[in-house]
Amino acid sequence: MYTFDRNFEFEQNMNFSSFSSSPPAISNVQSVRRVKTFVLPDKCLEKRVGCAWRRGNQFAIYPRSQNVNKTTLETATKTDDKILNVRQDVVLFTPILRKLVNEANGTFLSVQKLVEISKSSDNQVEFLKLSRQYRSIIRVCIESLQEAAEKETDGLHKNTLVSYITIFYSIECIWHLCEILYIDIIPGEVVLPFLLEWVRFHFPCHEQTAAQLLEACERGSEDHPEYWDTVVGMVVQGRVDVARALLKLHSAADSNEFKLVDNSLRSMPVYSVYGGMSTGEFTITWKHWQAECRSKLSSRVLAQQPQLELIMRLMVGEYSAFESIRPKYSSWFDVLGGWVLFTAPWVRRRELGAAGAACAGLAPAARSHLDVMVRALLEGDLHQVIHEIQQISDNGWFASHLTDILYHCGKLQILDHQTDVTNRLRDSLILEYGSLLLEHKSLWSVGLSYLASCSPEGLKRAELLLERMPIETEAKAMRVMAEAKKYGLLSVAQSIPACVGARRLAARGAAGAGAALAWGARARCAALCSRAAHAALRAYCDARPLPAADLLLSAGATLLIDDTLLLLGKYCDFHRLYKNREFRKAAKLLISLITSNISPEYFWPTLLLDTLPLLETDEPVLSSDDTYEIMLCLELRSTCLSSEKADLLRLALARNLARTALIDVDDE
Structure with a gap:
């Protein structure tokens, strides 16, 4: 991404989703890559063109004359050639995003301080708090962008703000999932409750409709066009209580079919690490409950109620049932929590890869960056995750901060364990991000703090960049x-x-x-x-x-x-x-300057003439020895004064010598 500082035209190809008050469809973000085609001014390429790199990610395009030595002032003033300065378009330098940079820097420094103070690895609770601070900073940034987009009247600027919202929604979504899988301390590593929370928070499908239906609390709510989709959505998101409340609003809620499904939902076992039940006991209870649901389904009791039958099929983890509802959602992330809930609610973090593959295969489509990142996170491939987040056009903010906290958490062992490359990976991202900030006229001090955290290379780079800073x-x-x-x-x-x-x-x-x-x-x-x-x-x-x-x-x-x-x-x-009329001290100091011979030649006339008022004081302040020193200097440098000034100074010296001679005789 580059833009011209001076007169230019360019074509910009971007795909932005339309703005709305709800989170954008971040699963479809391809993005984030921007392609720009620049059209240089007319006649710019009629002559030879040169290119030179400037400070930072900038370069200049300039015309090169065929006969450089024959260039005259006249031809230089008449030429239409211009120097074009091409610079990188840095998202973080947008005024509305500078708050994100500054606040994230405070959290980054807190991470470094925590690591420096406590060398032990038992800092997971503190790292979790700092990770949540990062996410809260992102959320505040998104809210600011949304407010700015709502007030914006210019279509192009509004689209730009919407693109930023999409980018940072994706960032917050991936950070949250990464926090759950690699930073948070989950007892027993049963990740389902946290996974359901992630889905509900970032993909709130049908939540608004459910709230409206429950607030109205009217019997016969099935007439609402989104009633059944909402009920199914609540079941898939594990919000069983909400789904049961919605089913009670159906006009046939008192029928046996509805009571059967309600009873199955009510009796569904929920695992809790503090519930006093081991995972083995929970697994047996769960399979027994699901076997009962299967028997109810196979009895064809629900044949007359296809929507209830669909809910029961979802509850027994039937793959075809999930396939049937997948087109109603914008991404497979919406059904991920439900698939895990009804197939393997006891799943550990390291076992989520199979669930991600199953959900992604429900309706194969073009894979976006977000798809690849979520799949890589579920499979534990952090190397792929870092590679993908570097493609997001946030100029390295996400990659550097996430990699840093994962590194300090000890979760970044992603390559050959015999080679210590994790430190170099983290340092390279931090150094690149810090160097980028040093290009900005007001964020450069923030960039220094990042470079300083990668000693000694960071400080060497900081020294080179500061020396070249305008x-x-x-x-x-x-x-x-x-x-x-x-x-x-x-x-x-x-x-x-x-x-x-x-x-x-x-x-x-x-x-x-x-x-x-x-x-x-x-x-x-x-x-x-x-x-x-x-x-x-x-x-x-x-x-x-x-x-x-x-x-x-x-x-x-x-x-x-x-x-x-x-x-x-x-x-x-x-x-x-x-000036303070301390003539004796002044005279002593002036004589020391004359006798030291440190004065340059052009200043000797000034020093010699400064002795005149001291020689003419009412009481002598220059001794005979001082007078002889001045006379010696005058004779050695007689050419530095005009004859008139030299004679005047000689007369003053003679008079002062006479006065001091009498004083010396009286003293004897």
């Missing part, structure tokens, strides 16, 4: 630095401020020197600090104010990174002292 603002740069330090990526934390500072200095010149100094100090980059300090000193020589004075006054040991930065910092301190 940083538009200083606020983002600060955030990237903080995240890099959080995960120990110190090289990134140092390179980012250096790059930002260099960009600020290059874009704004001397005006950006202060910001460049701040970023250089954060990065402790001597080269950037030196460039910024030189820019600041040159700007001061051109009568501009010194930048970042407050920063330099509190820089401390950071000034030692570079000599020019040290000069700038001390010079700012000199200005502070002079």
Whole structure:
């Protein structure tokens, strides 16, 4: 799936089911694969075309001139050629789905924390809670999509939202079944009650009709066109009490035939692990009950009531009876629970494959992704399950999170047991998903948490991706630095401020020197600090104010990174002292800057001329030794000052030397 960032036309082939308030027919989702054909702008391919990969899943298509060296400015301005940026269409980057990404990240981190804190394998209860958190996040996402689709007036956007609803209904359905079979702790591993719950929740066939009939509670409800289909649906879903209540609404409910079926439904044994009955005893009781139902059926007592006879045939597990009702349902999932209920209610999780094959064979049809995934789950083939969920166009959200929790539950032993590939499988999916999120301008920090969970490869990949991340603002740069330090990526934390500072200095010149100094100090980059300090000193020589004075006054040991930065910092301190009329301290600091010889050539005139007001103070603040040092520097660098300024400075030096000489004599 790719889209153009700029002017383009494309043809989009998608199959979307119509939107409704009830769950879509997720069994028919083929989907989820999207095919797009792009029509490039006119004249785009008249010349040679080149292609170059960009950051993330993007590439650029551009025209390549036959005579590159002969291209002139005139031909470049007159050409109609454009550069087309083709990027992947990422479902998760849709604004309405970002909440799903962020909330799922919190649950993902909880899983990692649980594994880190408790190394024991006895965490199934906690893993079950976290799995249900994932499912609740998906349900909230579906509800948000439904609300948005109901309010949407644009047909194309509405179809897109409906496709998202279909995708996430499928995801929640598969996750729920996977949770039952591989994450939940089922006493005795008798899975039937949970399987029936799964069918009722995701395939609520005739539930609304049953509620309406029971609410009306009218005798003679058989006149309703969906009455018998509803009764049969309740029986197939194991809702025996509802089916009996509906049968009592029939006008002939007091007849022997109805009482016979009602009695059979009422006496149907139900296995419970806490019922005090072993599976062996339950099996004997069940077979005895089913034998009685068979004898009633063979007696032809129900011959005059074909619908009741159909119910009895279903209760004895007759395959042809299930075949007869299969066309009334959208998928074989609707009858899966009923088939298990009336053929092998004691079935264990590992024995569900045969039941899935039997139900799928009731009415063979084209297999969808959902068919393949459910069959693979029932057969215990998690490798096939993961392969299929990777085909769902949710950009890896489902595959990465489900694989992660199955891996930590110890249920992902799906390949050669002699080779530890499960960890690599989980890591590859997490790394791919985290790298995808790093492409987004606001979800990149979420992607970092996924990469960090796959150490050490994840952190190496994070380092490479962060170095190439476009940083538009200083606020983002600060955030990237903080995240890099959080995960120990110190090289990134140092390179980012250096790059930002260099960009600020290059874009704004001397005006950006202060910001460049701040970023250089954060990065402790001597080269950037030196460039910024030189820019600041040159700007001061051109009568501009010194930048970042407050920063330099509190820089401390950071000034030692570079000599020019040290000069700038001390010079700012000199200005502070002079402004506060602390002339002696200011003079001492200025002399130390002159004698240190760390000043660049272009700044010597400024340093020498700064001595003039100190030489002309009412009381001498420069000693004779200081005066001699200034005189020496002036003679060595006499060419840096004009003759007029040099003579003026010599006169001031001579007067100060005379004053200090008298003071020295008096001191003796």
